[in-house]
Amino acid sequence: MSAQKESIGFIGVGFMGQGMASCILAKGFPLTVMGHRNRKPVEELKAAGAQEAATPRELAEKASIIFLCVTGTPQVEAVVNGPDGIAAGAKPGTIIVDCSTSDPSSTVRLAAQLSAIGLHLCDAPLGGTPAQAALGQLSTMIGADSEVFARIKPVCDAWAQKVVHLGPVGDGHKMKLLNNFLSMGYGAIYSEALTLAQKIGITPQTFNSVISGGRMDCGFYQTFMQYVLQRDRDAHKFTLSNALKDVRYLETVANDAGVPNPVGNAVKNVYAQAVAAGKGDDFVPMLSDFVASQSRLSLADKG
Structure with a gap:
C-alpha cells in the first residue's frame, strides 16, 4: 500500500495528540479522530478536514494506520481490546502505533496477541512538548519490524523532526x-x-x-x-x-x-x-x- 494512500486514525487528541493530528492533516493524509472528552480539539480538527468516529471499532474500520496517544498501558489495552475496540474492527494488515508511554512488557504481549489475528502493533513514544507537536518538531523512538517501520515513517515524519528506529517492538517504550x-x-x-x-x-x-x-x-x-x-x-x-x-x-x-x-x-x-x-x-x-x-x-x- 502506498504511504500516500494510507488512511490514518488518531485516538487521544489531547495536549500532544491535537498538534500531531493537525500535522498529519496538513500533509494531506485522510484522518479520522475519535471523540474526546474535551470537544474543542475534536471540533478544530474536524474544521480542518478530519472525520470523527464514535468508537475505536468504528475508527478502525476506516483506518489502515491508527495512532494512540493516551495516558498509558491500561488505556491502550482498553482501546484495543475493550468492547467496540480496535481489534474488533481493524482489517488484517492494520498498524496500531502506540505513542503513549507504556509498560514495555505489555507492549510485547499485546503485539503478539494482535499478530495472531493479522494486525501489527508498534511503539513510537514521544519526545518534546505540545508546542513542538503543533509545529511538527517532536522526536520519536520506534520499536517495530522493518516493514512496519517503512509504512509508518512517512506519517511520523509529518509530526516529528527526529524519527529513530531502535529495533523490535517494545524497544521504543x-x-x-x-x-x-x-x-x-x-x-x-x-x-x-x-x-x-x-x-x-x-x-x-x-x-x-x-x-x-x-x-x-x-x-x-x-x-x-x-x-x-x-x-x-x-x-x-x-x-x-x-x-x-x-x-x-x-x-x-x-x-x-x-x-x-x-x-x-x-x-x-x-x-x-x-x-x-x-x-x-x-x-x-x-x-x-x-x-x-x-x-x-x-x-x-x-x-
Missing part, C-alpha cells in the same frame, strides 16, 4: 522510560536545588544566571525554568501524575531485569509525595513549588 527517568530525575533535582538555593539566599533568578547557557543547561531545563521564573503554567504541559506513572513503569522494568535502581526509587518517591498531596494535575515544573513548600518556602518570592 524501553528507551522512552529511560529518557523520562532522566527528565523526571532532572525535575526532582532542579526542585531540590532551587529550594536549597532559596533557603540560603540564592534566588531562582540568580541560580538561572549561572546555569542558563552553561554545561548544565538543556531544553528541559529551559521549559522547567520558564515556569519557575515567569510562572508560565503552559511551559511544559506534562502532569505530575503522568510523571509518576512513567517512573513506576521504569521501576517495574528494573525489577524484571534484576537491576537495582536506587536513584530511580528516590525520584519516584518525590513525585509520589506530590501526587499524594493532591498535586497530580499540576505540571512537572510545578514540582518545584511543592518541594519548596515542604520547607515552608516559596520560589515566587524574589527575596
Whole structure:
C-alpha cells in the first residue's frame, strides 16, 4: 500500500495528540479522530478536514494506520481490546502505533496477541512538548519490524523532526522510560536545588544566571525554568501524575531485569509525595513549588 494512500486514525487528541493530528492533516493524509472528552480539539480538527468516529471499532474500520496517544498501558489495552475496540474492527494488515508511554512488557504481549489475528502493533513514544507537536518538531523512538517501520515513517515524519528506529517492538517504550527517568530525575533535582538555593539566599533568578547557557543547561531545563521564573503554567504541559506513572513503569522494568535502581526509587518517591498531596494535575515544573513548600518556602518570592 502506498504511504500516500494510507488512511490514518488518531485516538487521544489531547495536549500532544491535537498538534500531531493537525500535522498529519496538513500533509494531506485522510484522518479520522475519535471523540474526546474535551470537544474543542475534536471540533478544530474536524474544521480542518478530519472525520470523527464514535468508537475505536468504528475508527478502525476506516483506518489502515491508527495512532494512540493516551495516558498509558491500561488505556491502550482498553482501546484495543475493550468492547467496540480496535481489534474488533481493524482489517488484517492494520498498524496500531502506540505513542503513549507504556509498560514495555505489555507492549510485547499485546503485539503478539494482535499478530495472531493479522494486525501489527508498534511503539513510537514521544519526545518534546505540545508546542513542538503543533509545529511538527517532536522526536520519536520506534520499536517495530522493518516493514512496519517503512509504512509508518512517512506519517511520523509529518509530526516529528527526529524519527529513530531502535529495533523490535517494545524497544521504543524501553528507551522512552529511560529518557523520562532522566527528565523526571532532572525535575526532582532542579526542585531540590532551587529550594536549597532559596533557603540560603540564592534566588531562582540568580541560580538561572549561572546555569542558563552553561554545561548544565538543556531544553528541559529551559521549559522547567520558564515556569519557575515567569510562572508560565503552559511551559511544559506534562502532569505530575503522568510523571509518576512513567517512573513506576521504569521501576517495574528494573525489577524484571534484576537491576537495582536506587536513584530511580528516590525520584519516584518525590513525585509520589506530590501526587499524594493532591498535586497530580499540576505540571512537572510545578514540582518545584511543592518541594519548596515542604520547607515552608516559596520560589515566587524574589527575596
